[in-house]
Amino acid sequence: MKEPDKQKRRRNVLLLAAAAVVLVIVFLLFREPILGLLGLNAAIPDGPLVDSDQSGLAAFLPDEEMGYSRIDFTNAILGQAREEKEHIVLEQDVLVDTEISNALANISLFRKTKTVHSQGTGQYTVDMSCITDESIAVDMDERTVTVTVPHTVLHAIVVDAENTTFEETEHAIFGFGDIKLTQEQQQLVETSIQDAMRDKLDTPELYARADEIGCLQIAEIFQPLVSAVAEEFVVQVVMP
Numbered sequence: 001m002k003e004p005d006k007q008k009r010r011r012n013v014l015l016l017a018a019a020a021v022v023l024v025i026v027f028l029l030f031r032e033p034i035l036g037l038l039g040l041n042a043a044i045p046d047g048p049l050v051d052s053d054q055s056g057l058a059a060f061l062p063d064e065e066m067g068y069s070r071i072d073f074t075n076a077i078l079g080q081a082r083e084e085k086e087h088i089v090l091e092q093d094v095l096v097d098t099e100i101s102n103a104l105a106n107i108s109l110f111r112k113t114k115t116v117h118s119q120g121t122g123q124y125t126v127d128m129s130c131i132t133d134e135s136i137a138v139d140m141d142e143r144t145v146t147v148t149v150p151h152t153v154l155h156a157i158v159v160d161a162e163n164t165t166f167e168e169t170e171h172a173i174f175g176f177g178d179i180k181l182t183q184e185q186q187q188l189v190e191t192s193i194q195d196a197m198r199d200k201l202d203t204p205e206l207y208a209r210a211d212e213i214g215c216l217q218i219a220e221i222f223q224p225l226v227s228a229v230a231e232e233f234v235v236q237v238v239m240p
Contacts, residue, residue, distance in 0.1 A: 089214035
């Protein structure tokens with residue numbers, strides 16, 4: 001009685017193995033319809049994860065061949081931008097002449113006048129703290145990293161007090177002695193000098209020159225950082 005039992009068990013094992021093979025063959029032949037019925041199509045993608053506009057997760061995943069991603073370039077640039085903040089791109093010398101005068105009771109016969117020659121420097125800067133993730137575009141095909149930065153502004157005017165010169169005081173008939181200014185009058189003169197310098201520095205031509213120089217300088221700052229990620233990439237800096 002034992003032998004027939006062994007044969008029966010062997011036959012059952014063979015039948016189960018054959019059934020398993022048939023199931024595998026059927027699954028391979030009808031894989032898509034079966035997955036569709038089970039709602040598992042999205043679970044097993046046919047190709048690699050792709051995001052053509054680089055706005056999703058794929059934009060931040062390392063390239064399988066190159067080993068870097070968009071976020072590597074972005075982190076390098078944003079880190080340096082935070083350190084730079086207000087970056088001076090151009091310092092422009094400026095010279096203005098200011099006339100100061102005073103007169104007793106505003107009577108011209110007592111007037112005294114003096115011309116002041118003032119030198120200064122206008123500083124044009126780019127606010128690199130405005131650079132955000134959205135300011136950086138990476139083109140993997142063209143191997144370029146484009147950074148959009150704000151236009152330059154006239155950030156400060158520095159008056160060189162040591163090189164300020166005064167001409168001799170001119171006197172009216174009864175305008176004796178030198179000009180003496182109160183502290184309030186002195187502040188008004190300093191404000192007048194600043195305003196005169198700003199008028200000379202606040203021109204479209206100087207802003208255009210500062211913008212051009214700024215784009216070149218900032219590209220030079222970011223290029224080594226981008227090259228450290230992938231040496232074949234080139235940095236382009238533009239302004240809106």
